[in-house]
Amino acid sequence: MRKISFGEALREALQEEMRRDETVFVLGEDIALHGGDFGVTKGLLDEFGEKRVRDTPISETAIVGLSLGAASVGMRPVAEIMFSDFLGVCMDQILNQVSKMRYMSGGQVKTPVVIRTAFGAGISAGPQHSQSPEAFFVHIPGLQVVMPSTPYDAKGLLKTAIRNDNAVIFFEHKLLYGVKGDVPEQEYLIGFGEADIKRNGTDVTIVATGLMVKEALAAAETLEKDGLTAEVIDPRTLVPLDEKTLINSVKKTGRAVVVHEAWKRSGFGAEIAAMIMEEAMDYLDAPVKRVGGLNVPTPFSPALEKYVVPNENDIVKAVKEIT
Amino acid sequence: MPRLFLTHEKMIELYKNMVTIRRFEEKVSELFAKGAIPGFVHLYIGQEAVAVGVCANLRKEDYIVSTHRGHGHCIAKGANLNKMMAELFGKASGCCKGKGGSMHIADYGSGILGANAIVGANIPIAAGAAFAAKSRGTDQVGVAFFGDGASSTGAFHEGINIAAVWKLPAIFVCENNLYAISTRANRTIPVRNIADKAAAYGIPGVVVDGMDVIAVYDAAHEAVERAKRGEGPTLIECKTYRFCGSFEGDPQLYRSKEEREEWRKRDPLNFGRKLVETGHMTDVELEKIELEIKSTIEEAVKYASESPYPESEEATTDLFA
Numbered sequence: 001m002r003k004i005s006f007g008e009a010l011r012e013a014l015q016e017e018m019r020r021d022e023t024v025f026v027l028g029e030d031i032a033l034h035g036g037d038f039g040v041t042k043g044l045l046d047e048f049g050e051k052r053v054r055d056t057p058i059s060e061t062a063i064v065g066l067s068l069g070a071a072s073v074g075m076r077p078v079a080e081i082m083f084s085d086f087l088g089v090c091m092d093q094i095l096n097q098v099s100k101m102r103y104m105s106g107g108q109v110k111t112p113v114v115i116r117t118a119f120g121a122g123i124s125a126g127p128q129h130s131q132s133p134e135a136f137f138v139h140i141p142g143l144q145v146v147m148p149s150t151p152y153d154a155k156g157l158l159k160t161a162i163r164n165d166n167a168v169i170f171f172e173h174k175l176l177y178g179v180k181g182d183v184p185e186q187e188y189l190i191g192f193g194e195a196d197i198k199r200n201g202t203d204v205t206i207v208a209t210g211l212m213v214k215e216a217l218a219a220a221e222t223l224e225k226d227g228l229t230a231e232v233i234d235p236r237t238l239v240p241l242d243e244k245t246l247i248n249s250v251k252k253t254g255r256a257v258v259v260h261e262a263w264k265r266s267g268f269g270a271e272i273a274a275m276i277m278e279e280a281m282d283y284l285d286a287p288v289k290r291v292g293g294l295n296v297p298t299p300f301s302p303a304l305e306k307y308v309v310p311n312e313n314d315i316v317k318a319v320k321e322i323t
Numbered sequence: 324m325p326r327l328f329l330t331h332e333k334m335i336e337l338y339k340n341m342v343t344i345r346r347f348e349e350k351v352s353e354l355f356a357k358g359a360i361p362g363f364v365h366l367y368i369g370q371e372a373v374a375v376g377v378c379a380n381l382r383k384e385d386y387i388v389s390t391h392r393g394h395g396h397c398i399a400k401g402a403n404l405n406k407m408m409a410e411l412f413g414k415a416s417g418c419c420k421g422k423g424g425s426m427h428i429a430d431y432g433s434g435i436l437g438a439n440a441i442v443g444a445n446i447p448i449a450a451g452a453a454f455a456a457k458s459r460g461t462d463q464v465g466v467a468f469f470g471d472g473a474s475s476t477g478a479f480h481e482g483i484n485i486a487a488v489w490k491l492p493a494i495f496v497c498e499n500n501l502y503a504i505s506t507r508a509n510r511t512i513p514v515r516n517i518a519d520k521a522a523a524y525g526i527p528g529v530v531v532d533g534m535d536v537i538a539v540y541d542a543a544h545e546a547v548e549r550a551k552r553g554e555g556p557t558l559i560e561c562k563t564y565r566f567c568g569s570f571e572g573d574p575q576l577y578r579s580k581e582e583r584e585e586w587r588k589r590d591p592l593n594f595g596r597k598l599v600e601t602g603h604m605t606d607v608e609l610e611k612i613e614l615e616i617k618s619t620i621e622e623a624v625k626y627a628s629e630s631p632y633p634e635s636e637e638a639t640t641d642l643f644a
Contacts, residue, residue, distance in 0.1 A: 025458070051458060057488065062447040062481035069451020069465070072436055073386065075458065077451075092478075096441050097448065105429040105437055106420030107641035142642055165644035 001184060007177040009151035010040045010116075013158035014078065016187065018048055021076060024162055027054040027063060028080030028116075037082050038118055038177050060090035064115065068098050071113045078162060084119035084171060085131045098167045099142030110165040116158075120173040120211055120261055121309050127297035130305070132210070132262035137169045138238045138271065144192060145238040147171040149213035151181040153236055156190030164192070173210045173261075195242035197249070201229035204319050205249040205256040207272055208234060212259045212310060219315035228323060238268055246272065247279050254285040257318045261309050264292025286322035291315055327541050331603055337379055337536050338595050338604075341371040343616050344395045345592060347404065348567070350620050351394070351411060355571045359628075360411050364425045367395030369534075369566035372591035373498050374399040376539025377466060377559075380547045386434045386452035386465040388445035391426040392498075392565075393438030396468050401433045408623040414630035421633045422641065442503075443469060443476030446495065450486040453493035453550070464492045464550045472503025474517045483558065487524035492550035494543065497560045498533060504569040505577035518560035526556050533561030534589040566590075 004012070018024045025048075026041055032055040035042030045053040056063050060081060067077035081087055087094065094115070101111050121130040138145045144166050148154040154172070161168040198213060199220050208216035213234045220230040231249050235241055250256050256276050258269035273288040294308040329337075348366045355364050367374065370392075378399035381387065389396040397407060402418065410417030411425050418430050429437040436452055439445040446467045453465030473479050474497055486493040497517045501508050514520065521528025527549070531542045539561055546557035564586040568575045575583075595612075598604045 054489075057481075057484060059447075059481040059485055061478050062450065062485040065444065065447025065478065065482060066451035066454055066485060069388070069436070069448035069453075070455040070458075071451070072431070072448075073452050073455045075455045092441055092444055093447070097439070097444055101437060102644065103641050104419060104423040104427045105431065105641075106418065106422050108419070108429055108431045109436075110644040112644075144643075 001182040003180040004151055004183050005178055005180050006151045006154050006172070007038060007040050009155035009183050010158055010172065011042065013155045013162070014041065014044060015047065017159055017162040018044070018052065023074060024076040024078065025052040025054065026078045026080065027056050027067065029056055029058055029082050031055060031080050036080060038174065040116070040177070041080065060086050061093055064090040064093035064098060064113070067113045068093065068101065068111060071111050072101060072109045076112045076162060078114045078116060081115055081117040083129050084117040084133050085128050087117060087133055094137070094143070094169070095140055099140045103142060111167050112165045113167045114161045114170055115168070116170045116172060118174050119171050120175060121298045121305055122175045122211070124300055124302050124305055126300045130298035132260065132293070134171055134238060135262055135266060135268050138268055142167065143239060144168045145171070146192070146236065147209050147238060148236060149176065149210055149234050151179070151183050153190060153196065153234070155183055156188050157236060160189050160192060171210065175211055190236070192237045193240035193242050194237070195233050195235045195245040197231060197245070198234050199230065199232040201231035201253070203228045203253055203255070204230050204323060205246070205253045206230050206232045206315065206319070207246060207256065207258045208232060209238070209260050209268070212261055215310065215312045216259060216315055218312040219319065222312065222316050223319060228319065230319065243275060243279065246276065250276055250280045251283045254283055255322050256284070256288045257291060257315060257322070258288060259291040259310055259315055261293050263295045264290055265295050267292045289318040289322055291318045327544055329537065329540070333379070334598060334603055337375055337540065338598060339612055339616070340375040340399055341536060341591055341594065342612060343619070344371045344374065344398050346616050346620050347398060348394060350624060352567065352571055354624070360425070361413055362424050364411070364571045365392040365569065366567045366571065367392055367565070369586065369590070370498055370500060370563045371395055372536035372539050373496065373533050373561045373563055374468070376536045377494070377496055377543040379540055380543045381434070381464070381466065383433055385463050386436055386449065388436045388449040388452065388465070388467050389428070389438035390442070390445060390468055390470065391438060391440040392470070393428055393468070394425070397428045397430065397435050397438065400435050402428060402430045402435055404619060404623040405626040408627040409630050412627040412630070413632065414627055415633040415637065416626070416630040420637060420641070443473040443478035445469065446473070446478050446482030447485065450482045450491055450493050453486060453491040454489065456492055462551045464494060464547055466494045466496060468496050468498060470503060471497065471499040471501065471508040471512065471517060472506070473497070474520060475511050483524050483526070483556065486556040487526050490553065490555035492553070493556040494546045494550060495556060495558045496543070497558065498563050499560055500563050500565045502569065502577065507577070516560055518558055521558040526558060528558045529560065531559055531561050533563030534591050536591055536594055
């Protein structure tokens with residue numbers, strides 16, 4: 001099978017969906033001429049023209065608000081918010097507008113808005129360009145939250161997000177854009193609410209998202225040398241969450257570790273841990289452990305930055321604490 | 324600006340629509356005081372000329388995005404009074420199944436893309452509806468209504484700015500009623516007219532007597548035509564006044580009785596008297612209009628009162644499509 005990068009996979013998803021449906025358009029800062037700060041939208045302007053590939057002013061509120069207005073009358077915008085940290089700027093349009101419009105109207109309107117955004121630490125981008133804010137958004141009813149970890153997942157999930165009639169926040173880890181992986185030539189979609197078991201095992205369930213999937217798989221390799229087999233599961237969509245797959249795994253292993261790069265306190269891991277406790281208490285042989293980023297802003301210096309985010313050693317340590 | 328020629332029928336329609344809004348709002352005020360309407364209500368009494376003058380230039384397929392003070396806009400744009408009243412009561416037969424209430428009246432089939440309770444937030448949304456029209460190549464326009472307070476928000480700036488640079492067929496209608504709840508406009512707006520801010524976006528900024536339905540109609544007509552010609556948006560500032568409090572229950576300590584009485588003299592509904600004086604209507608016809616509207620409003624109240632509340636299971640529906 002051919003190998004393409006995460007960024008290329010996203011671009012293919014956008015191209016295919018824009019060819020398929022003329023109501024799909026992309027907008028964001030520097031996405032047209034520049035091809036996006038992370039290059040995801042490169043080439044789209046040449047193929048689809050400036051009516052459907054729009055460079056915007058620095059106006060996150062207008063980017064999301066305009067997307068909502070257009071979506072509510074039949075278009076399918078895919079907005080790029082350059083860095084997920086900037087979601088703070090347009091928070092009202094997400095919290096009070098996009099997520100609630102359908103419900104408040106009693107179901108009169110569909111709001112097929114996709115917001116793609118780059119998140120995560122690892123390139124010394126500093127405290128305001130390195131965050132993992134997904135927890136804020138999984139908390140808001142009316143949003144679907146997607147976080148792929150491989151090129152295959154990225155393409156299939158983005159296509160679904162665009163065809164879906166709901167508001168989606170699509171989180172892309174910066175360090176994944178260049179990572180290559182198998183992606184079929186033929187068209188495929190990945191449904192929401194379908195977790196992916198990235199590695200099978202029987203001794204512990206490790207739930208990981210984004211870049212932490214790679215760390216979890218590395219941890220699983222290390223653990224195997226000690227005779228422990230870890231089942232690594234990537235939820236892929238945080239909302240809707242595939243609880244069934246997670247619970248079935250915990251029923252098998254009896255132990256769970258949840259890992260995410262986001263700050264540990266009230267991170268999405270807390271939701272998963274609570275859910276596992278509620279649904280699978282009888283099967284647990286130990287408390288669910290959470291591994292998350294330290295509760296501090298992401299410092300700039302590479303020496304500090306790598307210290308505040310979890311890595312495979314933290315995951316191994318957590319597993320050892322419950323096995 | 325030259326006065327447009329308006330037909331006899333059109334002028335009477337303008338008057339009727341203003342009276343409908345006035346009587347609806349008066350009834351809502353009465354019902355709210357009795358406890359039949361929960362939550363907050365922000366009434367449009369005194370500002371009728373703005374909604375009616377603007378919406379008289381719009382077709383069903385044109386879009387408006389309204390505000391928490393939106394009953395007037397929604398009525399002028401053709402929302403069903405029964406469903407509106409039922410919505411205010413929180414009944415299942417409300418236009419939003421009771422899930423939105425007064426501040427979120429919506430009727431997407433009539434181009435009413437929801438009333439918005441976050442001040443200014445509707446401005447970029449209206450720009451989005453206009454964007455869709457332009458993308459599809461139709462001649463639909465998108466209108467955002469907002470108040471003087473909204474002109475200080477980031478959303479005002481971002482929404483108008485993007486509509487201006489992309490030359491979207493949008494009309495931004497500012498209803499400057501001098502107060503954002505209790506805060507007088509001259510304490511928050513550093514320029515003489517909000518319309519002056521249009522210069523920042525390179526679009527026309529028009530100041531209009533918001534108590535004069537014909538003046539509003541003319542200004543809106545020009546803005547709609549400009550939008551349809553592909554020349555971009557217009558910012559219309561209607562100088563108006565709400566005769567009621569910001570919300571029902573507002574003690575209105577921030578403005579004097581004298582000021583309110585001065586503005587009352589310029590009641591937009593005086594247009595009815597003008598139509599009689601100029602021979603367009605007789606006193607009998609004027610009275611007939613009142614009776615018809617009274618009956619329509621009473622029917623709406625009856626419809627709302629007799630409708631059931633939603634079942635509790637409804638609380639968890641309509642989240643996702």
